[in-house]
Amino acid sequence: MDFSLSEEQSMLVDSVSRFIDNDYDFETRQRNAARDEGFDPATWRQFADLGWAAVPFAEDDGGLGGGPIEVALLMQQFGRGLVVEPYLANIVLAGGALRQAGNAEQKSEWLGGLIDGSRHAAVAFAEPQSRFDIADVATSAAAVDGGFVINGSKSMVLNARNADVFVIPARTGGSRNDKSGITLFLVPADTAGIGIRDYATVDGHQAAELLLTDVQATATAVLGNIDGGFDTLRSIVDDATLAVCAEAVGIMSTMHEKTVEYSKNRVQFGVPIGSFQALQHRMADNLIACEQSYSLMLWAVMLKAAGADDTSRAISALKYQIGTAGRRVAQEAVQIHGGMGITWELDIAHYFKRFSAIETLFGNADFHLDRYVALSA
Amino acid sequence: MNVNFSADEIAFRDEVRTFLDEKYPQDLRDKQAQGIRWDREDHLRWQKILYEQGWAAVNWPVEYGGTGWTVIQKYIFANEIAEADAPDMIPFGVKMVAPVIYTYGNEEQKERFLPDILQSNVWWCQGYSEPGSGSDLASLKTRAERDGDHYVINGTKTWTTLAQMADWIFCLVRTSSDVARRQEGISFILVDMRTPGVTVKPIITIEGEHEVNEVHFDNVRVPVENLIGEEGKGWTYGKVLLQHERTSTAGVARSKFRLNRLRRKCGESLHGAAPLIEDRNFARKLAALEIDLKALEYTDLRTLAAVAVGKAPGPESSILKVRGTEIQQGLDALFMEAAGYYALPYVPDQYVAGFVQDERVGAGTETRTSLTYFNNRKASIYAGSNEIQRNIISKHVLGL
Numbered sequence A: 001m002d003f004s005l006s007e008e009q010s011m012l013v014d015s016v017s018r019f020i021d022n023d024y025d026f027e028t029r030q031r032n033a034a035r036d037e038g039f040d041p042a043t044w045r046q047f048a049d050l051g052w053a054a055v056p057f058a059e060d061d062g063g064l065g066g067g068p069i070e071v072a073l074l075m076q077q078f079g080r081g082l083v084v085e086p087y088l089a090n091i092v093l094a095g096g097a098l099r100q101a102g103n104a105e106q107k108s109e110w111l112g113g114l115i116d117g118s119r120h121a122a123v124a125f126a127e128p129q130s131r132f133d134i135a136d137v138a139t140s141a142a143a144v145d146g147g148f149v150i151n152g153s154k155s156m157v158l159n160a161r162n163a164d165v166f167v168i169p170a171r172t173g174g175s176r177n178d179k180s181g182i183t184l185f186l187v188p189a190d191t192a193g194i195g196i197r198d199y200a201t202v203d204g205h206q207a208a209e210l211l212l213t214d215v216q217a218t219a220t221a222v223l224g225n226i227d228g229g230f231d232t233l234r235s236i237v238d239d240a241t242l243a244v245c246a247e248a249v250g251i252m253s254t255m256h257e258k259t260v261e262y263s264k265n266r267v268q269f270g271v272p273i274g275s276f277q278a279l280q281h282r283m284a285d286n287l288i289a290c291e292q293s294y295s296l297m298l299w300a301v302m303l304k305a306a307g308a309d310d311t312s313r314a315i316s317a318l319k320y321q322i323g324t325a326g327r328r329v330a331q332e333a334v335q336i337h338g339g340m341g342i343t344w345e346l347d348i349a350h351y352f353k354r355f356s357a358i359e360t361l362f363g364n365a366d367f368h369l370d371r372y373v374a375l376s377a
Numbered sequence B: 001m002n003v004n005f006s007a008d009e010i011a012f013r014d015e016v017r018t019f020l021d022e023k024y025p026q027d028l029r030d031k032q033a034q035g036i037r038w039d040r041e042d043h044l045r046w047q048k049i050l051y052e053q054g055w056a057a058v059n060w061p062v063e064y065g066g067t068g069w070t071v072i073q074k075y076i077f078a079n080e081i082a083e084a085d086a087p088d089m090i091p092f093g094v095k096m097v098a099p100v101i102y103t104y105g106n107e108e109q110k111e112r113f114l115p116d117i118l119q120s121n122v123w124w125c126q127g128y129s130e131p132g133s134g135s136d137l138a139s140l141k142t143r144a145e146r147d148g149d150h151y152v153i154n155g156t157k158t159w160t161t162l163a164q165m166a167d168w169i170f171c172l173v174r175t176s177s178d179v180a181r182r183q184e185g186i187s188f189i190l191v192d193m194r195t196p197g198v199t200v201k202p203i204i205t206i207e208g209e210h211e212v213n214e215v216h217f218d219n220v221r222v223p224v225e226n227l228i229g230e231e232g233k234g235w236t237y238g239k240v241l242l243q244h245e246r247t248s249t250a251g252v253a254r255s256k257f258r259l260n261r262l263r264r265k266c267g268e269s270l271h272g273a274a275p276l277i278e279d280r281n282f283a284r285k286l287a288a289l290e291i292d293l294k295a296l297e298y299t300d301l302r303t304l305a306a307v308a309v310g311k312a313p314g315p316e317s318s319i320l321k322v323r324g325t326e327i328q329q330g331l332d333a334l335f336m337e338a339a340g341y342y343a344l345p346y347v348p349d350q351y352v353a354g355f356v357q358d359e360r361v362g363a364g365t366e367t368r369t370s371l372t373y374f375n376n377r378k379a380s381i382y383a384g385s386n387e388i389q390r391n392i393i394s395k396h397v398l399g400l
């Protein structure tokens, strides 16, 4: 076992953290989030130019050959900076689907654009009734001459408004909750029959509901195997879960550090509030929670990198930790800031909102504790 | 001891129900049901309806227009109001400044201010906190200097809830620094918000709405008649008010209503999915919260019963504040969990304009859910933070 970072990994962390410190302050973040796209295209191109978008892809696919460790390190820093640029949607989710299941033509058509930042994509991993169960796919894809016709609806499709292409899981066999019978389709966003109702989310990001009415997909639109899309879907959603947990670890630690700093400067009763033992113990607990979460993150990430069997179980453990201990850190950070903690003006409130959204994304603490139990059996 | 209502109490409950059925306007009900914020006129209209019925000032002495109800009647009334999903009275006038005026004010002040509060002709706000004085309220710096028949006020109040709607503000101000204890130099003064030199600046809160403000006083001249009680005694008056405030922040009836609504919602199926209440994790959390709430309900009733036989709400009111707000926040979090992804869309324009069910983003769950969760983090911060409440319990109840 080895916890040290390689030279490349250290350089990656340095470059992202320098970028966050120098070029991505809270005002910049708020400005980017307020744009129509929900992020800043120039910044996104910069992420591509710096090679960050290429990190998890194989060199043959035009990537840098990195893996889950590099992605987690990046996401942790993105959490620190509350980055709104669509790394999760484009690179982890859609890029992951193409990377894992795409054939040579599909990769050559889409991966280059995702990696150089010129194109966007979105994976429709949830449906109105599905909650966190990604096997609950009611959207159907009926085989017709020369292809498929897709009908159904999708919800919380991240980055949908910018997407040039959607990855749409639809049912080609089995019944609603079956893992088999799900097929992934790669459908250009301008295909007739795709209704997009987009909205901002409470954490400053973007998502949409998709209404799919007789959407035509050719046989070449199938990503991976017919009826066999679930494994890819689960794998990319696991990757995405790990990625947002790493982001959450970055957010928690930042909230914790800012809170300790605030408590040293805010004076009440003639002394800094950090001198009150009631608050000291809670900040000590927050530190413990941050360290414990980081430890679980490393465990999950290292298992993933090693291709271990119980990676999914570790990811659920981490997500549970984030949704419980992490939630307390986020709530305490707001509480210890007093009234200031709930003002729009202060970054703490926005860290809190992003953290809360992450609690929900890809399954909350209850969901992942259940999954942990099921995977432990 | 008897756990059941008497026949009279049941008759009273039916009377309140009938009143709400008949007099709670449909347009306001709809707004409330859709999560659209009420504006100033909405609140005043509803409060005037309560006044017409004689039910605006539940806790006041009868001589000033109070109801003279028993503890149980008040409890029934609060439950029925919550059950009808009608909002509580805006507290600053009727629940906060009025008790100070009828307890410590002179006859002229009572005549001048109480009827307008009772009839909801005037909107009040609370000017206690300052940028440098939150938990440590006694360190407040806003000064009022005597100049002939006036006080001249200078300073800044902050976190002032709904000051943008208010006609009057009641303030704690420093009238003397030359005292042994800082508390002794503080006075309780009423200020007309239209007085030259008063300016209100919005503070936007975490969920993106305008609920609190900074209120600046720049050489604001206030007639001495607006001083309540004695100069330098404001701290004592203000503390009485804070204890009332804490008791009323328990919000038991409202939490019961919300808990039942959450249970109902989770018993429904969302587009063919299994109802969430069938998820054992969730059902257990909901039950645990309900048990906490039942305990609080009885603690609340015990406290009210003690008040009814003449005891002022003492440090015990801190128990109600702490548990009441923790339960509210627990409910907020459960609503978030229940809504799943549908807690996340942020569509602020729709909360104002109103929206029809099928055009709503998502599958019909409340899109205000997370805004409430975010905003209500305030509950453990305001009205004396929960840390301060625990300090009060430690010091004044436990004698530590």
Ligand SMILES: Cc1cc2nc3c(=O)[nH]c(=O)nc-3n(C[C@H](O)[C@H](O)[C@H](O)COP(=O)(O)OP(=O)(O)OC[C@H]3O[C@@H](n4cnc5c(N)ncnc54)[C@H](O)[C@@H]3O)c2cc1C
Residues within 6 Å of the ligand: A266, A268, A269, A273, A276, A278, A279, A335, A336, A337, A338, A339, A340, A342, B125, B126, B127, B128, B129, B131, B133, B134, B135, B136, B158, B159, B160, B161, B162, B212, B378, B381, B382, B383, B384, B385, B386, B387, B388, B391
């Ligand atoms: C939404 C909202 C509405 C409000 N409305 C009004 C209003 O209408 N009028 C009004 O006058 N005020 C209002 N307030 C102000 C409120 O009363 C203060 O926010 C509160 O008193 C806390 O003060 P502070 O925000 O300055 O936090 P601080 O006092 O700076 O406290 C920061 C943290 O330190 C903790 N702390 C402080 N002292 C101690 C101690 N001795 N021991 C342990 N912990 C301690 C606090 O509990 C808190 O967690 C409102 C506040 C909010 C958030």
